[in-house]
Amino acid sequence: MVKICCIGAGYVGGPTMAVIALKCPSVEVAVVDISVPRITAWNNVEKHVCEADIVFLSVNTPTKTRGLGAGKAADLTYWESAACMIADVSKSDKIVVEKSTVPVKTVEAIERILTHNSNNGINFQILSNPEFLAKGTAIENLFKPDRVLIGGSETPGGQKAIQVLKDVYTQWVPEDCIITTNLWSAELSKLAANAFLAQRISSVNAMSALCEATGANVSEVSYVIGKDSRIRPKFLNASVGFGGSCFQKDILNLVYICECNGLRELAEYWKQVIKINDYQKIRFVNRVVASMFNTVSGKKVAILGFAFKKDIGDTRETPAIDVCKGLLGDKAKLSIYDPQVNEDQIQRDLAMKKFDWDHPLHLQPMSPTGVKQISVVWDAYTTTKDAHAV
Numbered sequence: 001m002v003k004i005c006c007i008g009a010g011y012v013g014g015p016t017m018a019v020i021a022l023k024c025p026s027v028e029v030a031v032v033d034i035s036v037p038r039i040t041a042w043n044n045v046e047k048h049v050c051e052a053d054i055v056f057l058s059v060n061t062p063t064k065t066r067g068l069g070a071g072k073a074a075d076l077t078y079w080e081s082a083a084c085m086i087a088d089v090s091k092s093d094k095i096v097v098e099k100s101t102v103p104v105k106t107v108e109a110i111e112r113i114l115t116h117n118s119n120n121g122i123n124f125q126i127l128s129n130p131e132f133l134a135k136g137t138a139i140e141n142l143f144k145p146d147r148v149l150i151g152g153s154e155t156p157g158g159q160k161a162i163q164v165l166k167d168v169y170t171q172w173v174p175e176d177c178i179i180t181t182n183l184w185s186a187e188l189s190k191l192a193a194n195a196f197l198a199q200r201i202s203s204v205n206a207m208s209a210l211c212e213a214t215g216a217n218v219s220e221v222s223y224v225i226g227k228d229s230r231i232r233p234k235f236l237n238a239s240v241g242f243g244g245s246c247f248q249k250d251i252l253n254l255v256y257i258c259e260c261n262g263l264r265e266l267a268e269y270w271k272q273v274i275k276i277n278d279y280q281k282i283r284f285v286n287r288v289v290a291s292m293f294n295t296v297s298g299k300k301v302a303i304l305g306f307a308f309k310k311d312i313g314d315t316r317e318t319p320a321i322d323v324c325k326g327l328l329g330d331k332a333k334l335s336i337y338d339p340q341v342n343e344d345q346i347q348r349d350l351a352m353k354k355f356d357w358d359h360p361l362h363l364q365p366m367s368p369t370g371v372k373q374i375s376v377v378w379d380a381y382t383t384t385k386d387a388h389a390v
């Protein structure tokens with residue numbers, strides 16, 4: 001029986017392994033994590049890694065907050081400690097699957113860690129198998145993925161490892177949906193896919209500013225553009241800006257890789273996607289304030305929805321944080337309602353420094369004192385009662 005161990009029981013590791021376990025009754029799946037609350041539910045890290053034939057690395061890879069590449073590069077601390085642990089506890093050959101989103105050439109680094117730190121004689125094959133699921137539709141996306149991407153080395157050992165992982169996925173994914181590439185194409189494709197999606201949103205958001213200035217209607221413009229069979233309609237909805245744990249982080253990572261390769265013009269090009277996103281959030285706050293006689297001081301503003309998109313409780317990089325902070329900066333009183341997000345999370349988000357959110361809870365700074373001008377309420381009617389703006 002093939003044994004799989006997944007390191008990281010988060011948004012990616014949890015659902016991905018649940019689906020593999022459901023669809024592949026002949027595969028034994030274990031999921032492990034360093035976070036205490038998650039560990040109690042899933043745990044026994046070293047035993048499972050040691051016993052597994054295939055180890056998935058699904059740990060978080062946040063944006064670095066200090067040192068070289070701070071604010072752009074991926075922080076590979078979690079990833080490195082997991083790789084070292086695999087090297088320490090392994091006693092048999094393993095396929096290590098890089099599931100986390102990482103910079104191009106990370107496989108090279110993991111190979112160095114595994115071969116230098118492990119007991120002699122163990123053969124590690126490393127594959128890149130980036131995840132494309134979106135939050136809120138994870139299980140749906142895993143059941144019916146647009147594609148499964150597996151990158152491996154072009155050696156016979158690499159090709160054999162690709163086949164082993166392919167045999168897991170073909171138990172429910174049609175073979176023509178499984179794309180195999182070399183390692184670097186797989187790693188880069190993940191960053192490129194997110195950059196292209198985010199770029200569409202920034203493009204339509206940029207258009208929304210021009211629409212407001214000219215009297216055009218951005219929904220109509222976007223509908224017209226999307227009817228072109230070469231463009232298609234998805235990801236053309238204007239918004240307050242994109243949020244979520246991936247788009248900004250992955251584009252910053254791409255920018256950093258371009259810079260490291262001396263491709264400054266490319267770095268500037270992709271940076272613009274983030275700049276337009278920030279501009280959109282600021283522009284939104286400014287419009288709200290301007291429409292209330294240039295001040296919201298002391299005025300109650302109702303915020304309906306705090307997560308970064310509908311039907312989820314995930315607040316990572318939600319544009320609501322920037323909007324709320326902007327309004328609080330102008331001394332508004334905020335009344336917030338989101339059926340999926342609790343008060344503690346909202347208070348943490350409004351007090352936390354950028355990128356702190358992407359570390360396990362027990363490693364985040366202690367909860368700071370709450371922001372006083374906000375109240376979090378449990379129904380939409382209380383939020384909007386006597387509000388100056390919704």
Ligand SMILES: NC(=O)c1ccc[n+]([C@@H]2O[C@H](COP(=O)([O-])OP(=O)(O)OC[C@H]3O[C@@H](n4cnc5c(N)ncnc54)[C@H](O)[C@@H]3O)[C@@H](O)[C@H]2O)c1
Pocket residue numbers: 007008009010011012013032033034035038058059060061078079081082099100101102131132133134135245246358360
């Ligand atoms: N969330 C998504 O929709 C999504 C989609 C595609 C790709 N990704 C990528 O997948 C990766 C994981 O994302 P996520 O949203 O699941 O993150 P997450 O923070 O929800 O989960 C990561 C988990 O890894 C654990 N961890 C960290 N170091 C560990 C170690 N040494 N040993 C055991 N456990 C460890 C953490 O405690 C955490 O529970 C990231 O690289 C992300 O960019 C995320």
Ligand SMILES: O=c1ccn([C@@H]2O[C@H](COP(=O)(O)OP(=O)(O)O[C@H]3O[C@H](CO)[C@@H](O)[C@H](O)[C@H]3O)[C@@H](O)[C@H]2O)c(=O)[nH]1
Pocket residue numbers: 101131132133134135136194197201234235236237238239240241242243244245246247308309
């Ligand atoms: O037309 C659109 C579509 C989306 N958004 C916003 O874009 C953000 C991201 O949305 P979405 O892509 O649905 O959510 P994520 O869960 O962040 O998923 C993205 O990031 C994941 C992590 O890398 C990838 O795996 C997915 O393929 C990719 O869609 C949200 O704030 C949306 O409101 C818009 O503003 N306009």
